[in-house]
Amino acid sequence: MFKRFAGFAALVAFTQSMVGCAAVAVLLGLAAVSAGTYVYVEGKLQRDYSVPLDKAYEASLEAVQELRLELTEKSKDISEAQIRAKDNETSIWIGLESLDANKTLISVRVGYTGDEQASRRIHEAIARRLGVKGS
Numbered sequence: 001m002f003k004r005f006a007g008f009a010a011l012v013a014f015t016q017s018m019v020g021c022a023a024v025a026v027l028l029g030l031a032a033v034s035a036g037t038y039v040y041v042e043g044k045l046q047r048d049y050s051v052p053l054d055k056a057y058e059a060s061l062e063a064v065q066e067l068r069l070e071l072t073e074k075s076k077d078i079s080e081a082q083i084r085a086k087d088n089e090t091s092i093w094i095g096l097e098s099l100d101a102n103k104t105l106i107s108v109r110v111g112y113t114g115d116e117q118a119s120r121r122i123h124e125a126i127a128r129r130l131g132v133k134g135s
Contacts, residue, residue: 038123043114044095044107047123051130053096056104057081060094063125087118094122 038047049056057076064071064085069092073084076096083094087110095107106126110118127133 038120040114040116040119043112044109045114045116045119045123046105046107048099048103048105049127049130049132050103052102053079053081053098053104055130056096056106056126057083059126059129060096060106062129063122064092064094066125066129067122090115090118092122 038045040046051059053076060081060083061071061074064083067087069085069087071083071085073082075082079098081096083096085092085094090111093107093109097105097107099105106123108119108122110122
């Protein structure tokens with residue numbers, strides 16, 4: 001465990017010395033996402049779920065319906081999916097990306113600049129549909 005942490009700390013230090021703070025923030029954000037917790041980056045609240053893309057997509061559509069959002073667009077291919085909805089006049093984007101056969105990254109943005117609390121409510125609805133605990 002200590003070796004893994006030391007290796008990660010060395011990677012952060014190296015990245016900091018090579019390219020500055022922005023890369024470290026992204027690296028730390030990716031580490032948080034990979035741990036199954038939420039990370040808020042550039043107006044998007046992101047979390048990975050240990051489910052295939054198809055299951056995450058269906059749960060996301062059900063969450064939109066549960067929250068009584070107006071579905072405006074949906075699309076899905078083999079490795080990613082997009083859902084667009086509205087809450088009154090506020091636009092909502094849900095992006096899904098297959099990380100592997102049993103892991104999907106879901107990103108939620110509410111409004112053009114992002115609303116972390118509203119995005120969290122959508123993630124919590126998705127997590128309920130998937131039967132996982134929202135963090």
